[in-house]
Amino acid sequence: MADVIKKATRESYGEALAELGAEYPQLVVLDADLSKSTKTDVFKKKFPERFINCGIAEANMMSIAAGLSSTGMIPFASSFAMFAAGRAFEQVRNSIGYPHLNVKIGATHAGISVGEDGATHQCCEDIALMRSIPGMVILNPADHVEAKAAVRAAVEYNGPVYLRFGRLAVPVFNDPETYKFEIGKGVTLRDGNDVTIIATGLMVWEAIKAADQLKEQGIHARVINIHTIKPFDKELVVKAAKETGVVVTVEEHSVIGGLGEAVSSAICEEGVACGVVKIGVQDRFGVSGPAVEVLKAFGLDSENVVSVVKDAMKKFKA
Amino acid sequence: MNPDVVKQLSIHAYQIRKGAVTAVFSAKSGHPGGSLSVADILTYLYFHEMNIDPANPHMEDRDRFVLSKGHCAPALYATLAERGYFSKDELTGLRHYGKLLQGHPDMKTIPGVDMSTGSLGQGVSTACGIALSTKLRNKDYRVYSVLGDGEIEEGQVWEAAMFASHYKLDNLCIFVDNNGLQIDGPISTVCSPEPIPDKFKAFGFHVIEINAHDYNEIEAAVEEAKKTKGQPTAIIAHSVKGKGVSFMENNPAWHGAAPNAEQYEQAMKDLDGHLAELEG
Numbered sequence: 001m002a003d004v005i006k007k008a009t010r011e012s013y014g015e016a017l018a019e020l021g022a023e024y025p026q027l028v029v030l031d032a033d034l035s036k037s038t039k040t041d042v043f044k045k046k047f048p049e050r051f052i053n054c055g056i057a058e059a060n061m062m063s064i065a066a067g068l069s070s071t072g073m074i075p076f077a078s079s080f081a082m083f084a085a086g087r088a089f090e091q092v093r094n095s096i097g098y099p100h101l102n103v104k105i106g107a108t109h110a111g112i113s114v115g116e117d118g119a120t121h122q123c124c125e126d127i128a129l130m131r132s133i134p135g136m137v138i139l140n141p142a143d144h145v146e147a148k149a150a151v152r153a154a155v156e157y158n159g160p161v162y163l164r165f166g167r168l169a170v171p172v173f174n175d176p177e178t179y180k181f182e183i184g185k186g187v188t189l190r191d192g193n194d195v196t197i198i199a200t201g202l203m204v205w206e207a208i209k210a211a212d213q214l215k216e217q218g219i220h221a222r223v224i225n226i227h228t229i230k231p232f233d234k235e236l237v238v239k240a241a242k243e244t245g246v247v248v249t250v251e252e253h254s255v256i257g258g259l260g261e262a263v264s265s266a267i268c269e270e271g272v273a274c275g276v277v278k279i280g281v282q283d284r285f286g287v288s289g290p291a292v293e294v295l296k297a298f299g300l301d302s303e304n305v306v307s308v309v310k311d312a313m314k315k316f317k318a
Numbered sequence: 319m320n321p322d323v324v325k326q327l328s329i330h331a332y333q334i335r336k337g338a339v340t341a342v343f344s345a346k347s348g349h350p351g352g353s354l355s356v357a358d359i360l361t362y363l364y365f366h367e368m369n370i371d372p373a374n375p376h377m378e379d380r381d382r383f384v385l386s387k388g389h390c391a392p393a394l395y396a397t398l399a400e401r402g403y404f405s406k407d408e409l410t411g412l413r414h415y416g417k418l419l420q421g422h423p424d425m426k427t428i429p430g431v432d433m434s435t436g437s438l439g440q441g442v443s444t445a446c447g448i449a450l451s452t453k454l455r456n457k458d459y460r461v462y463s464v465l466g467d468g469e470i471e472e473g474q475v476w477e478a479a480m481f482a483s484h485y486k487l488d489n490l491c492i493f494v495d496n497n498g499l500q501i502d503g504p505i506s507t508v509c510s511p512e513p514i515p516d517k518f519k520a521f522g523f524h525v526i527e528i529n530a531h532d533y534n535e536i537e538a539a540v541e542e543a544k545k546t547k548g549q550p551t552a553i554i555a556h557s558v559k560g561k562g563v564s565f566m567e568n569n570p571a572w573h574g575a576a577p578n579a580e581q582y583e584q585a586m587k588d589l590d591g592h593l594a595e596l597e598g
Contacts, residue, residue, distance in 0.1 A: 028454065052450065055484075060477035063440045067384075067447020070425070070433060073454070075447075091440055091474075099425050099434040 005144075006169040009202075010108040012147035013165050014039025017076060017106075019148075020155050021047045027155065030065055030077045032058045037167075038078040038108045058083040062091035062105075069101040074155060077103060081110035081164060085126035096160050097133040104154045105162045110140075111252035112281060112298055113168040113202060115291035122286030128257025130162040131230055137183060138229040140164040142204035145174035146227055149181035157183060166202045166252075168291045173205060186233035192220030195309055196240040199250040200226045200259045203279075203300060207250050210305035221309060226259060234266040241267045241274035246316045248277045248309050252300055255280040275316030279308055323366070324533045325596055330400055331361040332593045335562045336586065337396030337409050343582040345413035348421070351572040353393035355497040355530065355557035356464055360397040362536045363462055372402040375429045381459050382448050384433045386441025387466035387495065388422040389574070394431070395419050403430035439472030441465070442492060446482050449490040449550075460544070464493045468500030470511045476521065482550040483522025490550040491543040494518075495530065497559035499570040518552040530557035563588050 021027050021043055030052045035041040044051035054061035058079050065075040077084065084107040085092065096103045112122045130138050139154060139161060141147035147165060154161040189204070190211045199207035204225045211221040222240055226233060241247055247267065249260035260278030267274050279299055287294060295301055299308075334357045342348035364370070368381035385394045392412060399406040404418065411417030418428060422436025433448075435441035445463035452459055469475065482490055494514060502508045511517070515525045524546045528535040536555075543551035559573070560566030563585045577585055 050454070052485075054481060055477075057474075057477035057481070059439075059474045060443045060446075060481055063443030063474070063478070064447040064450065064481065066440075067433065067444035067449075068451045069447075070444070071448055071451040071455070073451050090437060091443075094434070094437040095440045095444055 004171040004173070006171055007144040008167055008169045009141055009144060009147035009165040010039045010167060012144045013106055013108065013151060013163070014042035016148040016151035017043040018046045020152060021050065024074060024155060026072060027074045027076070028052060028068060030054055030061050030075055032056055032061050032079045032083065034079055038106065040078045040106070058088040059091045062088045063095040065103045066095035066099070066101050069103045075103055076106050078106040078108070080121060081107035081123035081126045082121055085129045085162065086123060089129050093133050097136055100135050100159055102158050103160050106165065107162060108165040109167045110164045111166065111202065112286040112294050112300070113166050113252060113291040114286070115168070115294055116288050118288035119285040124254045124281040124286065125257070126164065127229055127253045127259070131257060131262070135159060136230060137161040138164070139183070139227060140201040140229055141227050142201055142225055143170060143174050144172040145176045145179050146181060149179060150227065153181050153183050164201060168202065170202050171205050173208065181227070184228045184231040184233060186236040187225040187227065188222065188236070189225055190221060190223035192222040193244055194220045195246045195248065195313055196222040196224060196244045197248050197250060197305060197309065198224045198226055198237060198240070198259065198263055200229065201252055203250040203252050206300065206302045206305055209302035210309065213302060213306050214309060219309070219313070229259060229262065232262050232266065237263055237266050238270045238272060241272045246275050246312050248279060248305065248312050250279045250300070250305055253280055255282055275312060277308055277312040279305060319534050319537050327361050327365055327533050328596050329593060330365050331357045332562060332589050332596065334361060334393060334396040334400050336589045337399060337406060338392035339563065339577065339582065339585050339589070341392045341395060341409040341412040341419070342576045344410040346576050347413060348392050348576060349389040349574050350392065350577070351499065351559040351566060351570070352387060352390040352466060352495065352497065354561045354563060354566065355559045356390050356393050356495045357561065358531045358533065359464060359493050359495065359536060359555060360393055362533060362540070364397050364401050367540055368462065369459065372430065375403060379457055379459050382432045382445070382461045384441045384445040384448070384461070384463040385423055385435055386445065386463050387438065387469050388435030388441060391421065391423050394423060398430040438466070438469040439474035442475055443478040445490060445492070446478050446487060449482070449487040450485055452489055453487070459489070461490050462493070464495055467494055467496045467498065467505050467511065467514065468508070470494060470514065471509055479518065479521040479523065486548050487550045488547050491540065491553065492550065493553045493555050495557050496554050497557045499559045499568070499573065501570065501573045503570055515554050518554070522549055523552040524549050525552050525554060527554045527556065530555035531561060562592055
């Protein structure tokens, strides 16, 4: 694993926009004075006439995007997750969600892996907020390959899409030659029938590492990547719950309103007897520090996943 | 403007006022005061100015209208009905379950509504987005939007104003329906947005002040806006809240209240009186 390439999914976002800009003349990119951080500056360099800087005014940016899309353009409105989903929530709901306009929201710097900037910028509520908007598609890619594919899928889909990207460089584990992305379809990355680890976004790699460590200890964990939080792949999740009896969810987001709750609901609604343990941000704010240290402190690393899986198996499979 | 045209527009405006008040009466809720104050501006735009086709509401290069003060939907709906986008019978279904006309404008289902609005401050931003798109695609249609004078207390309005000026959206013309009243009372006492013209000037707008009920002044301002290059135009339209219904005029109580049967009868009597005067 030493030679694995690392790349932040926000970089993938910028690259994908620059590529897609050539194919889609109606694609425009909006930013709120963060283009160097969100990486939309990659697009700006290539298509300056289709890059709209809105200044530090995210609420206005979302409604501007709605107006642009009402005339047939495909706007990507970009900011940090905290401001895209948080500050501008009501604009996203009323200007974009209610009229179901074809606006894509590119939200970078999601979760606590923002690191040093600390709690004010570590958005762990965006998935919960966006899930509550009817008709909103939520994509949370795990690596560079998946992130680029997700941006393409968002352009090809007609309707509002929230895309979640990270600041931290993370391993690229998907093969660009063979990887296929389909909105709403989870991906099984490891087979196993002892327990299921369901992860999303940057936590997918930690889940894979955890499964590999568990395998060495004789525990065969199934690993599912839920890159689309909404629409949710209920079928895949319920099948895994039935077949393995224990599910551990891993997300870089609050355990309230995120992946873990979507998984729990799906399993309960089908009456499957299956314990669910949620790894995520446990109803608390983030804190400053280097991303990897903060992730570890919050239990968002493979070592903690291994330990939680073993505890869950003891609790539910004894 | 030819006096016959003024007369014809005035007749439409009073029909629109009747439609708006009837809709609010049928709904037993809604916003008559601001609907009555904005009626002449809507009439001018929909019956004299905008390039639109009620038979083809999605016509590609039509002029666009965004009612940023979306709560005055009864006036917009009555205007669209008067212009032939849908039957006037729909007006009595306002706010009723299962009917066409939602409490606030819904672009997905209501013919002629160019943008869903209702949450104050957002409409004018979407109008900026439409105006920008027009420029990016080298089209030449114009974008109109009406804001309430209470609405401009929303910070987003000024984000939009900064944006419109920065991007030189000279195809954007906004009206501020300056009737001086908001729900809790006179705008000057609630949390004053005055001086309104100075604020828009400072934000880079070409500003024109008019009487919102004088078609000659509306026409002159709209024509001046069309000739203004390199900056957006804000028309501060001094209006009378509740215009045309004696007991509603200049009374903030009628911002968001429906008349009872007796009041409705009086309102229709007032409006019919104005119509009779015009047609007399």
